[in-house]
Amino acid sequence: MDDNVQSIIVLAHLSSLQKSVAFISSFTRNVGFDSRRLSEIELCVEEVLVNIFNYAYPGESGEVKISCRTGPEGTLTIEIVDSGIPFNILSSDDPxxxxxxxERHIGGLGIYFVKQLMDRVEYRRENNKNVLSMINKSVGVSRPVDK
Amino acid sequence: MEINKRKEKDVVVVSVSGRIDAVTAPDFEKNLSESIGDGEKTFLIKMNQLEYISSAGLRSILAIAKVLKTREGKMVFSELHGPVKDVFKISGFGSIFTIYDTEEDALKQC
Incomplete structure (x- = not known):
């Protein structure tokens, strides 16, 4: 079975958010995730992107490449790549x-959502780029929120 | 995102529909801050028509709640469902805020 891949490149700016989420939603819906899982994926994509928009390119503009890929075992991989300052979201502390x-601090929740809700998250620094992969398996099967 | 506000005795009932994301959260915060500026102290946020909220939305809610606390005001919620309910649960917001099943229940307690 051939892998199905689609990608877009957007400006690393909040004005790109809705377009980016719409791109992911459309791809994810077409591969058969249910609405609850779709919403969780949209949430995590927003959280990762907003983090990049706010912090990856301090004082300058930059781009973000967003790719979706379905694998042979029904996995959906969303890869988000930026050329900004090195940042591994997996190394951040949980709130x-x-x-x-x-007492509650404002912030840190977005990355926490990504760690909690995605089946697998991988980070690598490659060719001066941050490459974040969010991998979700079992297309069409929703995972319970309780852990 | 759309916000409709009305007053029930001393409570500002805020119906928010659509999506509170990083783009719309500042508008939500500004809208409620204006009411606080007008002297309002008690808010019920009705979420039956809210489809989505991200951490940006929670950040706005927390910011407003902190301001209200200093003014001896409060903010409660009603009718959370679907993804919004899940996000409140995962974030712990479901424990730090009071959430009612219906608007009627909320207004009785406010």
């Missing part, structure tokens, strides 16, 4: 979600 309103 303390048990704190109350006063």
């Amino acid at each position: 303390d979600i048990s704190l109350n309103i006063d």
Whole structure:
């Protein structure tokens, strides 16, 4: 079976968010993920992109390449590549979600969602680029949120 | 995202529909901040028509909640469902905020 791959390149700016999420949604829906899983994937893509938009290219503009690929075993791989400053989201600390309103810090939740909701997340630095892969298996099967 | 506000006694009932993402979250925060500026202290955020919320939306909610706390105000929620309910659960927001099943229940308690 041939792999199905599609990609787009967008400006690393918040104005690219809706277009990028729409691209991912359309691809993901077509490969048969249910609406709940689709929503989780949209969320994680937004979180990764917004992080790049805000921090990858301080003081300058840059691009982000977003690719979707279906693999032979029903896996969906979303790869997000930027040429900005090196950043491995997997190395960031998780927020303390048990704190109350006063103590709770603003931030850190987006990356936490990615770690919690995607089946597998891989980061590599390659040719001066950050390459983040989010891999989800079992097309059409929703995973329960409770862990 | 669309926001409709109405007043039930002392409570501002905020119906938010569509998506609160990194693009729309600042508008949500600004809208509620304006009401706080007008002296409002109690908010019920109705989420029955909200389809999606990301961490940017939660950040806005937390920012507003912190401001309200300093003014002895409060913000509660009702009718969370689907992905929004899941996001509240994973983030712990479901534990730090009061969430009601219906608007009626919320208004009784406010």
